[in-house]
Amino acid sequence: MKWLLTYLTSSIGKKQVMGATGCLLLLFVLGHMVGNLQLLYPDPAEAQAAYNTYTALLNTSEKLLLLVEAGLAGIFIIHIYLAVTLKLQNYKARGAAGYVVSARKGRKQFPTFIMIWTGLAILAFIVWHLCTIRGIKAFGAGTHYLYINPEVAGGRVVRDMWLTTVEVLGNPLFAVFYISTMLILGFHLWHAISSAFQTMGINHHKWTPIIDKLAILYGVVVACGFGATAVGSFAVVNLDEKAKAIIEQAKNPSYQEALEILKQRPLDEQRKKAHIISKFPERANLIVESIMEKRGLIGVEKPEEFIKFKEKIKKGKKQRLNDEGQQSEEDSEGDDL
Numbered sequence: 001m002k003w004l005l006t007y008l009t010s011s012i013g014k015k016q017v018m019g020a021t022g023c024l025l026l027l028f029v030l031g032h033m034v035g036n037l038q039l040l041y042p043d044p045a046e047a048q049a050a051y052n053t054y055t056a057l058l059n060t061s062e063k064l065l066l067l068v069e070a071g072l073a074g075i076f077i078i079h080i081y082l083a084v085t086l087k088l089q090n091y092k093a094r095g096a097a098g099y100v101v102s103a104r105k106g107r108k109q110f111p112t113f114i115m116i117w118t119g120l121a122i123l124a125f126i127v128w129h130l131c132t133i134r135g136i137k138a139f140g141a142g143t144h145y146l147y148i149n150p151e152v153a154g155g156r157v158v159r160d161m162w163l164t165t166v167e168v169l170g171n172p173l174f175a176v177f178y179i180s181t182m183l184i185l186g187f188h189l190w191h192a193i194s195s196a197f198q199t200m201g202i203n204h205h206k207w208t209p210i211i212d213k214l215a216i217l218y219g220v221v222v223a224c225g226f227g228a229t230a231v232g233s234f235a236v237v238n239l240d241e242k243a244k245a246i247i248e249q250a251k252n253p254s255y256q257e258a259l260e261i262l263k264q265r266p267l268d269e270q271r272k273k274a275h276i277i278s279k280f281p282e283r284a285n286l287i288v289e290s291i292m293e294k295r296g297l298i299g300v301e302k303p304e305e306f307i308k309f310k311e312k313i314k315k316g317k318k319q320r321l322n323d324e325g326q327q328s329e330e331d332s333e334g335d336d337l
Contacts, residue, residue: 011086011089012199014082014085014086015082015086015199016199016200017078017082018078018079018082018083018086018199019195019196019197019199019200021075021076021078021079021082022079022192022196023196024075025072025075025076025079026189026192026193026218028072029185029189029222030218030222033221033222033225033226034225035054036225036226036229037225037228037229038050038051038054039051039162039165039166039229039232039233040228040229040232043242044236044240044242044243044246045242045246047162047236048147048149048160048162048163048246049149049151049152051161051162051165052147052149052152052153052158052159052160052161052162053151053152053153055158055159055161055162056152056153056158056159057153059158059159076126080119080123083115083116083119084116087116115188115191115192115195118184118185118187118188119188121181121184122181122184122185122188125177125178125181132164132168133161133164143164143167144159144164145159145160145163145164145250145251145256146158146159146160146256146259146260146263147159147160147162147163147250147259148259148262148270148273148274148277148278149274149278150271150274150275150278154267154271155270155271155272155274155275156263156267156270156271156274157259157262157263157270160250163247163250163251165233166233166236166237166243166247167237167247169229169230169233169234169237170233170234170236170237170238172234175230175231175233175234178226178230179227179230179231182222182223182226182227182230183223183227185219185222185223185226186219186220186222186223186224187219187223188219189215189218189219189222189223190215190216190218190219190220191215192215193211193214193215193218193219194211194212194215197211249281249282250281252282254284254285255281255282255284255285257285258277258284258285258287258288259277259284259288261288262277262288273287273288
């Protein structure tokens with residue numbers, strides 16, 4: 001084990017471990033970017049369903065999610081620690097004047113010089129981003145919303161990450177902050193990939209130029225992919241009338257309160273009501289009240305508005321039975337109101 005300790009505490013060992021952790025983070029960033037592209041569906045309702053399906057899948061197992069997040073956090077902490085440690089070692093060895101020399105070209109290399117600063121900028125962004133997705137309001141961002149759709153997560157109530165995301169990126173200040181950070185990320189990735197291969201000993205006159213070009217391509221693709229989702233989300237919130245209507249309804253307090261109650265009910269009840277709430281989201285509170293009253297959980301009288309709504313559902317059901325000659329599972333929802 002002594003050799004391992006010697007290797008990990010050596011300069012080359014630290015650089016190679018930092019390169020290895022960086023490669024793992026590269027894979028995560030690419031996968032995250034591909035997942036975010038679902039925000040770009042032309043139809044906002046489809047984008048909402050697709051993105052919430054994606055995020056609900058990631059949250060299928062809370063224990064597994066926590067394990068993955070802990071692993072990523074560990075990798076990131078090691079990467080940052082080694083980067084800062086090596087930077088301080090270089091500064092101490094070369095004096096206050098400080099310079100960076102390219103091993104291949106023998107001259108100062110600007111990207112190398114600012115890598116530590118771009119990395120710290122990305123770290124600050126990650127802290128803000130985690131506050132947002134965890135529902136912690138950071139500088140006004142990160143509201144927690146709920147969502148239900150019979151085609152998403154088996155019809156159960158899930159978190160509406162689409163709404164949280166587009167609401168944040170619909171703010172001009174947050175959109176500019178996000179896009180600026182993604183440009184910094186692209187720049188960081190470009191030089192990180194080139195440096196990682198060099199540190200691992202892959203430095204060949206034939207292959208190195210190819211690796212450098214692929215690194216630039218990767219950085220551009222990631223920066224543009226994330227940037228496109230920010231621009232698209234900003235346009236959806238501020239320019240798309242259909243999206244505005246969806247957002248207004250989804251943020252309605254009575255709708256959110258109804259989903260919060262429904263979330264506490266058994267999964268079969270959530271699935272059963274998912275169809276009708278998706279069709280009549282503005283009536284979600286009445287639908288959920290009917291569940292509570294039917295189960296004897298509340299003793300309120302049915303308001304006139306609810307009675308009219310129930311009659312409307314039954315009338316529609318009878319009409320479909322006459323037209324189709326059969327009753328589907330979705331049609332039977334009116335009987336349970």
